[in-house]
Amino acid sequence: MNAVIKADRLTKQFGDFVAVDHISFEINPGEIFGFLGANGAGKTTAMRMLCGLSRPSSGRAEVAGFDAARYPEEIKKHIGYMSQRFSLYGDLTVAENIRFFGGVYGLGRRQIKEKSNELIARLQLQKEAGQLVRSLPLGWKQRLAFSIAILHDPKIVFLDEPTGGVDPLSRKQFWDLIYETADKGITIFVTTHYLDEAEYCDRLSIMVDGRIDVLGSPGELKAKFKVETMEDVFYLFARRAKNTE
Amino acid sequence: MIELNHISKAYKEGAVKALADITLCVNEGELFGLIGPDGSGKTSLFQLITTLRLADIGSASVNGLDVVKDYAAIRAIIGYMPGKFSLYQDLTVKENLTFFCSIFRTTIQASQGLINDIYVQLKPFEHRLAGQLSGGMKQKLALCCALIHKPKVLFLDEPTTGVDAVSRREFWEMLKRLNASGITIMVSTAYMDEAIQCKRIGLIQSGKLLSTDTPEGIINSFPDPLFAIRSEDIRKLLKDLRAYGKTKSCYASGEYLHATFLNDNPSEEVFALLQKLGHHSIEIKKSTPTVEDSFIQLMKS
Numbered sequence: 001m002n003a004v005i006k007a008d009r010l011t012k013q014f015g016d017f018v019a020v021d022h023i024s025f026e027i028n029p030g031e032i033f034g035f036l037g038a039n040g041a042g043k044t045t046a047m048r049m050l051c052g053l054s055r056p057s058s059g060r061a062e063v064a065g066f067d068a069a070r071y072p073e074e075i076k077k078h079i080g081y082m083s084q085r086f087s088l089y090g091d092l093t094v095a096e097n098i099r100f101f102g103g104v105y106g107l108g109r110r111q112i113k114e115k116s117n118e119l120i121a122r123l124q125l126q127k128e129a130g131q132l133v134r135s136l137p138l139g140w141k142q143r144l145a146f147s148i149a150i151l152h153d154p155k156i157v158f159l160d161e162p163t164g165g166v167d168p169l170s171r172k173q174f175w176d177l178i179y180e181t182a183d184k185g186i187t188i189f190v191t192t193h194y195l196d197e198a199e200y201c202d203r204l205s206i207m208v209d210g211r212i213d214v215l216g217s218p219g220e221l222k223a224k225f226k227v228e229t230m231e232d233v234f235y236l237f238a239r240r241a242k243n244t245e
Numbered sequence: 246m247i248e249l250n251h252i253s254k255a256y257k258e259g260a261v262k263a264l265a266d267i268t269l270c271v272n273e274g275e276l277f278g279l280i281g282p283d284g285s286g287k288t289s290l291f292q293l294i295t296t297l298r299l300a301d302i303g304s305a306s307v308n309g310l311d312v313v314k315d316y317a318a319i320r321a322i323i324g325y326m327p328g329k330f331s332l333y334q335d336l337t338v339k340e341n342l343t344f345f346c347s348i349f350r351t352t353i354q355a356s357q358g359l360i361n362d363i364y365v366q367l368k369p370f371e372h373r374l375a376g377q378l379s380g381g382m383k384q385k386l387a388l389c390c391a392l393i394h395k396p397k398v399l400f401l402d403e404p405t406t407g408v409d410a411v412s413r414r415e416f417w418e419m420l421k422r423l424n425a426s427g428i429t430i431m432v433s434t435a436y437m438d439e440a441i442q443c444k445r446i447g448l449i450q451s452g453k454l455l456s457t458d459t460p461e462g463i464i465n466s467f468p469d470p471l472f473a474i475r476s477e478d479i480r481k482l483l484k485d486l487r488a489y490g491k492t493k494s495c496y497a498s499g500e501y502l503h504a505t506f507l508n509d510n511p512s513e514e515v516f517a518l519l520q521k522l523g524h525h526s527i528e529i530k531k532s533t534p535t536v537e538d539s540f541i542q543l544m545k546s
Contacts, residue, residue, distance in 0.1 A: 038409040039380055138283050164407065165435045167282035167450060168537045169544050172496040179480050195410055196438075199500040200479075218500060229499065231410060238411045 004029050004155050004187045005050060009059035012045050019045040021210035022059060027203075029155070032178065032188040034197070034204030038238040042210040043191055044160070050189070051158060052076050064155040077106070080149035083160035087145035090134030094125055097133055098148060105152035119147050139170025143177055150181060157181070159190040163197070175200055198230040206237050213237065246398060246429045247271040247294060252303035254289055254452075263289040265452045267303070271431055271445075276424040278443030279433040280536070286452040287433040288328060291402045294431075295325045307398060321349075324391035328402040330383050334376030338367055338386055341375050342393065349394035360389050362422065381412050388419075399423065401432040405439065417442045437537035448540055455543040463539045469493065472511070473501035473532035476524035485522050489515070496541070501528075503538060 003026035012020040019042045027033045037043045048054040050063055052072030061068035064078035088097045098119060102112035120129050123143055133141060142162060150157050159178075163171045175197070182188050190201070198204055199218050206214040214221060214237055221233050247270070254264040264286045271277045279287050292298035294305055296316035305312045307319050332341050346352055353364070363385050370378060375386060384404060391399060401420075405413045417439065424430050432443070440446045441460045448455040448463070456463055476482045479502065486495045486504055491511060495504040508514070512529050519527050534542075 038411055039407075161407075165283035167285070167540075167544065168437055169541050170282070172541070175497055176483075179483070183480070193407070193409055193413075194436075196499045200497055234410055235414070238409065 034201035037207030080154040080157035082149040195231040278446040281449035324396035440536040467534040469505040
C-alpha cells in the first residue's frame with residue numbers, strides 16, 4: 001500500500017522558535033489518523049504545511065503524491081478541509097453552498113448536480129435544501145460541511161476539531177460519517193479535544209513541543225504505557241510540555 | 246441562591262425560541278453545571294440571570310434580589326465570565342485588573358486571598374497586553390477580573406471551550422478550590438465528561454431543561470441495561486449490531502460500543518451472533534452509563 005501522506009523530518013521555524021520539529025510519519029489510504037496535542041503544541045502549523053498553505057523550513061512532506069514545498073496547488077486539489085471555525089456560508093442555502101464549493105473544487109455543472117442530489121439524499125436534507133445554512137442546527141451544519149469537504153472525492157480530508165460544541169448524538173452521527181468515508185478509501189486526518197474520539201482512530205500521534213514522541217494504535221499505546229484509556233496516555237505526555245499554555 | 250421561575254425567551258419576534266419554560270434552583274455554596282451543546286440556550290440563560298437581558302415570561306432572582314427590580318444590587322454581588330473574551334485587549338494585564346478594581350471601588354490587595362492562586366501565574370506577564378496572552382492565560386485573567394470584588398456568586402459561560410484536556414482538568418481544580426472557599430458557582434459546558442465535576446447538573450437542549458439532578462442521579466435513572474461491547478473490528482461490529490433486529494441503540498463510546506437491547510438478557514445470543522459473523526476477541530459486559538449516554542437517551546425520548 002502506498003502512503004498518501006509522508007512526512008520526513010518536516011520542520012517549521014519562526015525566527016528562533018521551532019514550531020514543528022522534525023516530525024516523521026506515514027499515513028495509509030482509508031486510515032483514520034488522529035493528530036493530538038495540547039494547545040500550542042504545533043498541530044495547526046504542521047497541518048498548514050500538509051495542506052500546502054505554509055512552506056516547510058526543512059524536511060519533506062508528500063501529500064496525495066505531491067511534494068508540499070514544490071506543488072502546493074496540486075495538493076489543494078486533492079484534499080478536503082473542514083474546521084469548526086470556517087465551514088460554510090450561513091447566508092447561502094444548502095443547495096447554493098454545495099454548488100459554490102463544487103465550483104471552487106473545479107467540478108463540472110452536471111457533476112455538481114449529480115453530487116448534490118446524492119449528498120442531499122444521503123443526509124436526508126431534501127426538505128431543507130432551499131433553507132439558509134444559518135438556520136440549520138449545528139450538528140446538521142457539521143455533517144453538511146464534512147460532506148461538502150469530500151464532494152470532489154479527495155484522497156485525504158483534514159478535519160480540524162470538527163465536533164466542538166456539538167450535541168452528543170450529533171457527535172456520534174458525525175463519526176458514523178467518518179467511518180463510512182474511510183471505508184470508501186478516503187484518508188481521514190483529524191484533530192480533536194475529545195479524548196474518547198481518540199479511541200475511534202486507527203492510529204494516532206501526540207505532539208508535544210513541536211515533536212511527535214508518541215505514535216501508534218490506541219491499543220498499542222495503552223498497552224505500552226500500561227494505562228486504561230487514551231486520556232491517561234494524553235495526560236502522561238501533554239503535561240511534560242514546555243511550550244504549551 | 247439562584248431561582249428561575251418559568252422563564253421563556255425568544256428572539257426575532259418569536260421566530261427563534263431560545264428558552265422554553267425553565268424552572269431551576271441553585272443552592273448556596275453549590276457548584277452547578279449547565280450541560281448542553283452550542284445553541285441550546287446556555288448563554289441566554291446566563292445573560293438573564295446576570296441582568297444583561299430581559300426574559301419574555303417568568304421571573305428570576307439571585308440571593309433574593311429580583312433580576313429586573315434589583316439589577317444594580319445583583320451586579321455588585323456576582324462575577325460573570327462570558328464565553329467570549331471580553332477584557333480590553335489593548336490594556337496590559339495589570340491595567341485590566343486595575344480598571345476592574347476601580348469600577349468596583351476595591352484594590353488588588355483587598356481581594357488577594359481569593360485570587361492569589363491565579364494571580365501568581367499572571368504576575369510574570371503583568372505588563373503584557375491582554376490581546377497578546379495565550380488562550381490559557383487570557384482565561385486566567387478573565388477569571389481574576391470576575392473575582393476582583395469578591396462576589397457571592399460566580400457565573401462562567403463555557404470557560405473550557407477549545408481548551409485541551411490537560412488545561413481543562415487544571416481549570417476544574419481551580420473552580421473546586423473557589424467553590425470550597427464558599428462561592429456559589431454556576432458554570433456551563435458542552436463537554437459531557439465535565440458534568441461529574443459538579444454537585445448538581447442541568448441538561449439543556451433546544452432551550453429546554455431535559456433533567457436536573459446530581460450526576461449520579463441522572464446516571465441512575467437511565468432506563469435500560471447498558472452493554473459495553475467490543476471485538477477486533479469495531480467498525481464492522483457497529484454495522485452488524487445495528488443490523489441486528491433486537492438492538493435498541495448502538496454507538497461508539499471510547500474503546501467500546503455502547504448498546505441497549507429489546508430483550509433482557511441478550512449477552513449469549515449477541516455473542517453467538519457475532520461469532521457467526523466472524524468477529525474475534527469478542528467482549529460483552531454490563532456497563533454503567535455515563536452522563537453522555539443519559540443525555541443521548543433523554544434527547545431521543
